[in-house]
Amino acid sequence: MVATSHDVMPDIELYQPTDEANALALAESLGADGWLLGGGQDTYGWLKDRNKNPAAMIELTQVDAWHGIKETPDGIEIGAVTTITEIVNSPLIQAKFALLSTAASRVASPQIRNVGTLGGNLNQDARCWYYRRGLDCYRAGGNICYADSPQGLNREHALFGASRCVAVTPSDTAPALVALDATMVISRTGGQREVSAQDFFVGPARDITHMTVLNEGEILTAVRIPNTWANAEFYFEKVADRNVWDFALVSVAAAIKVSGGTIEDARIVCGAVECVPRRMEAVEDAIRGQQRSEELANQVASIASEGARTLNYNHFKVPLMENLVKRAIRG
Ligand SMILES: Cc1cc2nc3c(=O)[nH]c(=O)nc-3n(C[C@H](O)[C@H](O)[C@H](O)COP(=O)(O)OP(=O)(O)OC[C@H]3O[C@@H](n4cnc5c(N)ncnc54)[C@H](O)[C@@H]3O)c2cc1C
Ligand code: SF4
Numbered sequence: 001m002v003a004t005s006h007d008v009m010p011d012i013e014l015y016q017p018t019d020e021a022n023a024l025a026l027a028e029s030l031g032a033d034g035w036l037l038g039g040g041q042d043t044y045g046w047l048k049d050r051n052k053n054p055a056a057m058i059e060l061t062q063v064d065a066w067h068g069i070k071e072t073p074d075g076i077e078i079g080a081v082t083t084i085t086e087i088v089n090s091p092l093i094q095a096k097f098a099l100l101s102t103a104a105s106r107v108a109s110p111q112i113r114n115v116g117t118l119g120g121n122l123n124q125d126a127r128c129w130y131y132r133r134g135l136d137c138y139r140a141g142g143n144i145c146y147a148d149s150p151q152g153l154n155r156e157h158a159l160f161g162a163s164r165c166v167a168v169t170p171s172d173t174a175p176a177l178v179a180l181d182a183t184m185v186i187s188r189t190g191g192q193r194e195v196s197a198q199d200f201f202v203g204p205a206r207d208i209t210h211m212t213v214l215n216e217g218e219i220l221t222a223v224r225i226p227n228t229w230a231n232a233e234f235y236f237e238k239v240a241d242r243n244v245w246d247f248a249l250v251s252v253a254a255a256i257k258v259s260g261g262t263i264e265d266a267r268i269v270c271g272a273v274e275c276v277p278r279r280m281e282a283v284e285d286a287i288r289g290q291q292r293s294e295e296l297a298n299q300v301a302s303i304a305s306e307g308a309r310t311l312n313y314n315h316f317k318v319p320l321m322e323n324l325v326k327r328a329i330r331g
Helices: 020-033 043-048 084-089 091-096 098-105 110-115 118-123 173-179 281-287 294-305 317-330
Strands: 013-015 034-037 056-059 069-072 075-079 183-188 191-196 219-226 233-239 250-259 262-271
Touching: 020 034, 020 056, 020 183, 020 219, 069 091, 075 091, 084 091, 084 098, 084 110, 084 118, 091 098, 098 173, 098 233, 098 250, 118 173, 118 219, 173 250, 173 262, 233 317, 250 317, 262 281, 262 317, 281 294, 281 317, 294 317
Parallel strands: 013 056, 034 056
Antiparallel strands: 069 075, 075 219, 183 191, 183 219, 233 250, 250 262
């Protein structure tokens, strides 16, 4: 007789706290065993493929205190369990920070945006398909990078910041929030800390198994956007193989303050070229104080790719990134 095996989903303890203190206490006590769950759109892929097997999940979406978009004296605050669709449709965000609503509108598909949360979008794991298939690469605790090997398929991978791992940041909202100089509010039992969006994401040289500064027991509970860049001139563009349901090959998010045709200040950030959203500070320095024009954009775009290290199949990302930066500058 031939034995048959059934691939059933392993048991997972599901916690559904409805108040803040309870959710934080669960995160503290469960530590690494307590998987934080937003809308599940990144998580369920891991579970379905049996490549991550958390013992417990803490569903965050029923905590009202972490939901919604509100105006504050110096900007806006978005609760981390607010859905991507709510961000896309928010009149407040559209009026002041259209860069974020535009970036959010390019996330995945309408169905995923309806349940996917901002917290989940910002904390989603690397999309490198070797890693996602459950291979034992560096990011999974092994000692090889399959993408950065002679036969590796790496057209989606990094141009900058490689350190054993060459995976890129997959989030579309992350570059927009870095460009808007947002602050991440991180909570744990007994306290809160704030980290700038730029410092929230970490590359593999610092931590190869995590993509953010969150420690065990901590939850991203809100994102604050200061009025500093409200109603600046914004530009967001994402290039992907398909227009829906697909991650960026390269994206650019820019906030530019222009007065009388002169660029007073700018923050330009690219997605999908490094493990973290890549701020183009050298480009920003080169355009500050200059007349905004096509000529200026053409002159400075190559600065964006200084220091890029291409892999076997991602050379195309260099001109793509330069062109997106060019378009952001010329407006
Ligand atoms: C087919 C497909 C296409 C996609 N395309 C895109 C795309 O184009 N652009 C894009 O940006 N994303 C894309 N995604 C990724 C992702 O599903 C969505 O971005 C979604 O917003 C994730 O949110 P979620 O709440 O469902 O995440 P979840 O799966 O609930 O969470 C994702 C991760 O974040 C952690 N987490 C969740 N909330 C918090 C929190 N508050 N604090 C700390 N950690 C937290 C979870 O533990 C988990 O590790 C795609 C996903 C799929 C399946
Ligand atoms: S790029 Fe990173 S995630 Fe992908 S195989 Fe290499 S080590 Fe793993």
